[in-house]
Amino acid sequence: MRMKAIETAFRLRRACPRRMRPTLRSLWLALLLALGLASPAAARDQLVIGMTQYPSTLHPSIDAMLAKSYLHGLTRRPFTVYDTDWKLVCLLCTELPTFENGKAVRETLPDGGEGVAVTYSIQPNATWGDGTPVTTEDVLFTYEAGRNAATGISNAELYRRILKIDVIDDKRFTMHLDRIEFTYNGLGDFNILPAHLEREALEDPANYRTRTRYDSDPANPGLYFGPYRIAGITPGAEIRLEANPTWWGKPPPVERIILKVIENTAALEANLLSGSIDYVAGELGLSIDQALAFEKRHAADYDFLYKAGLFYEHIALNLDNPILKSRAVRQALLTAIDRDAINAQLFGGKQAIADTSVSPLDAGYDKATHRYGYDPAAAAALLDGAGWTLGDDGIRRNAAGDKLSLELVTTAGDRNRELVQQVLQAEWRKIGIETRLRAEPARILFGETLPQRKFEMGLFAFLSSPENVPRTTLHSTMIPTAANGGDGQNYTGFSSAEMDELLDRLEVELDPARRLQLWRRLQEIYASELPVLPLWFRAQPFIMPKWLTGIVPTGNQFPTTLWVEDWNVR
Structure with missing residues (x-):
């Protein structure tokens, strides 16, 4: 009976015009409630997260800031990351290329040195928020933008080391690198960009930093392909996100997330206690001394975790x-x-x-x-x-x-x-x-x-x-x-x-x-x-409300938001 109900719900969703479709999260919650598998409290549809920094730019590859990594953990997925066990895993790719599985191959370079060719496959259902598939066209465009020194894109060394990229098809490509590093199959800093939106801005490389749509049109859904996309911003103060209907993975925990920037940590604590924010980002929140003092006063009301890293x-x-x-x-x-x-x-x-x-x-x-x-x-x-x-x-x-x-x-x-x-x-x-x-x-x-x-x-x-x-x-x-x-x-x-x-x-x-x-x-x-x-x-001190679970700190540079779909509201 339960499987029949689920199949019926998804048939109804497909029958609706796209702009009228309920999101997967809404369907999932409705089904769980109908089947008695969730409590009404699980219908919470908004999460307000407090954080102490606002990104200098929303472009994923210009300026390195933890605040931006935290944000894009909600809106994007890197090809590879180090997980909570500090193991290299695929997120945007489907399988890590290795010498053992044949997707990494040593090759002799023209100068007699040794390089490596690594083949990646993009998640088959990965789609930008405007419905445009994420393809190897985006990979080639990202490579073009990264190799142009005038663009201001960070980690230019990465792009210098990529000798060329061969396209196999829309979802597979081989990247040729000029050396074999012990991290040869990690591609976490190759932040893929939407060619269909960013190409116009790249026509003027020297001014790309100011023309990119990540800053001139940040609420454009086609800039994001993660569980959430940016719906609006108040510069320096707030970023509003909504569930991305084209997200290929497990439904995220709530329909909307608001990132509220409060640079003063004492004010951040006050906002948490007043209820104007629900959760303080562990990566960008209270200091250790504040967290320890807070735990003494409110141990019964929150869950506490201190993550070394x-x-x-x-x-x-x-x-x-x-x-x-x-x-x-x-x-x-x-x-x-x-x-x-x-x-x-x-x-x-x-x-x-x-x-x-x-x-x-x-x-x-x-x-x-x-x-x-x-x-x-x-x-x-x-x-x-x-x-x-x-x-x-x-x-x-x-x-x-x-x-x-x-x-x-x-x-x-x-x-x-x-x-x-x-x-x-x-x-x-x-x-x-x-x-x-x-x-x-x-x-x-x-x-x-x-x-x-x-x-x-x-x-x-x-x-x-x-x-x-x-x-x-x-x-x-x-x-x-x-x-x-x-x-x-x-x-x-x-x-x-x-x-x-x-x-x-x-x-x-x-x-x-x-x-x-x-x-x-x-x-x-x-x-x-x-x-x-x-x-x-x-x-890092993580102070979590009792009703929000599933947050697992990594202790490394990859933020908890990269696994937001595993968070739970109860």
């Missing part, structure tokens, strides 16, 4: 700054920070102290890497040796009379980082360093200040995938400049011939044991040179 909190140092050029100054800055005390007092000891950008949870971590302990006397001695003399006012100066004064910028409204800023200012003041504090909205910090390298010290975080080779943050070719269109995230300007060579070798080393030796040397250089000041690996 690859969220690297650090202070980037602009190495073009004459003060920060000195390695002794950089080492003094770190030695003067009592990271263990900050972790204990602000974060309940839940953050893993960082020695480098490689997490203790990662396969390449070397526990023998040098750790800078808290030692103000040693920090002062380093500054003395570097020619910075303590003055009567407690601030150091060099022989020319210049003050040892630096500015530290971070994201505005983040109570956690604002507290850390103040602690750092006080600790550095003890050894004679003057610190000026500044905060900017995340969209400005990540969209302008860091890529244009208009900072001295920047407090923020990078989120990565497992065993992620940090080429984009450490390789000298990844220093963003006007000449390269701002490509890369080496905001510090770090340049080391040995580091460049290590990164190049790491990517193509297929043997895990030999790769580990390269990782060890990388961490030795990092800890010695200190292009940034490593702080800790953040644990």
Whole structure:
């Protein structure tokens, strides 16, 4: 009887004109209610999610921001991702190409080197929100846009490494790569674009960034092919999404999701308690200290989860700054920070102290890497040796009379980082360093200040995938400049011939044991040179209302929203 009811419902849906059809989610809920398999509470049709950042652009491949990744986890699907078990899996593709299954094949390059040809199949029912199928035409268009340096598309290195793409049919293609990396079958950064909508904007590559429909017409349904599509936006404040009727997968949990941006985390907590938001995004929500305090007061009303992972909190140092050029100054800055005390007092000891950008949870971590302990006397001695003399006012100066004064910028409204800023200012003041504090909205910090390298010290975080080779943050070719269109995230300007060579070798080393030796040397250089000041690996606090289940944090760069169809409302 139940199967007959389901078949009847879907026949009725097909018989309706498309614009009058109920969505799969509506049908599913109606059927479950009729069959006694769901309670009336499951008919909740809207979820309001609070988050602390608004994307600098909605284009999936321009500017790297967690806020945008979180959004597009609802509206798109990458070809491949690392799942909750840190295993590489297909989302937009149907099967990972491997040497074992024959969909990855070694090939000799014209210069005598060795590359690889990998064949992918696009999900057969993948369709843009306007009904246009997702095809290899979109793959070729994305490749064309990514290879054009004028477009401002991030990760230009990926597109340089793709030698060509052969189309097999509308849903299958072979990508030829100029080397065999140990992540040869991962395609998470190849963010497919809708050729039928974006081609016109690409006719003027130099102005593509401002002409893309992701920003000029963000509610166009043809820009999205995930469980949801954007229905409207209030720039800087709110993004409204609705269930995508062309989504090929399992129906999402609610008809509408609203992403509400509240940059001040204290205000975010107040909105959660007042009921104006239902859930705070774990990836972009309350700080650890706030979450711990919140749990003490409201443990009975919410479910709590603290997920350790690859969220690297650090202070980037602009190495073009004459003060920060000195390695002794950089080492003094770190030695003067009592990271263990900050972790204990602000974060309940839940953050893993960082020695480098490689997490203790990662396969390449070397526990023998040098750790800078808290030692103000040693920090002062380093500054003395570097020619910075303590003055009567407690601030150091060099022989020319210049003050040892630096500015530290971070994201505005983040109570956690604002507290850390103040602690750092006080600790550095003890050894004679003057610190000026500044905060900017995340969209400005990540969209302008860091890529244009208009900072001295920047407090923020990078989120990565497992065993992620940090080429984009450490390789000298990844220093963003006007000449390269701002490509890369080496905001510090770090340049080391040995580091460049290590990164190049790491990517193509297929043997895990030999790769580990390269990782060890990388961490030795990092800890010695200190292009940034490593702080800790953040644990993300997830505070979930009792009626929302199925949210499983990954602990890596891929957000929970990529599995939104597995969330449940009860």
